[in-house]
Amino acid sequence: MALKNRIAAALLGVGLTIGVGVPTAGAATQSVPAGVPKVVVLGNAGSPHCLEIADWRTDNGAPARQWDCFYGASQQWSLTAGPAGSLVNVHSGKCLEIADWRTDNGAPARQWGCTGGASQQWSWTHVPGTGYVLRNTHSGKCLEIDGRVYGNGALGQQWDCWNGINQIWYPLSPNH
Numbered sequence: 001m002a003l004k005n006r007i008a009a010a011l012l013g014v015g016l017t018i019g020v021g022v023p024t025a026g027a028a029t030q031s032v033p034a035g036v037p038k039v040v041v042l043g044n045a046g047s048p049h050c051l052e053i054a055d056w057r058t059d060n061g062a063p064a065r066q067w068d069c070f071y072g073a074s075q076q077w078s079l080t081a082g083p084a085g086s087l088v089n090v091h092s093g094k095c096l097e098i099a100d101w102r103t104d105n106g107a108p109a110r111q112w113g114c115t116g117g118a119s120q121q122w123s124w125t126h127v128p129g130t131g132y133v134l135r136n137t138h139s140g141k142c143l144e145i146d147g148r149v150y151g152n153g154a155l156g157q158q159w160d161c162w163n164g165i166n167q168i169w170y171p172l173s174p175n176h
Helices: 003-012
Strands: 039-044 049-053 064-068 076-078 095-098 109-112 122-126 132-136 142-145 156-159 169-172
Touching (some): 064 109, 064 156, 109 156
Antiparallel strands (some): 039 049, 049 064, 122 132, 142 156
């Protein structure tokens, strides 16, 4: 099944009333939306790729990037294995975070041992008709793929939330 068809099927199976528009401090968000599986693969709306930790790495600081969706453990994210609101990479057991507690646009997304800190916490806000944006609790900015790069290897980073397609994520079942 093509990625877009899997994305459409995934969206039909999840609750779609979490929030509206660009997420703001007052927008309705949840750490894990109702109906989303406990382990997901995150497809990006701006490309036919999925979020992973680069090269099956398990070290602290390994970058998050997009790559062809193959649904392996390096592309799977547990929503319940770590502290509330965290995304834990199934392969490494480490949490997705924004590096060094940074708050600037372009700060890189990477993995690090789970601490429960706000730089490792994410809230989900539904964008009607599409998917979800993931807002970092510490910075208030959204997870995206660098908007200038659409191919394999484009890095994950944070940016002001604007609901661009490179900031929209689809929670897909790893059992595609």
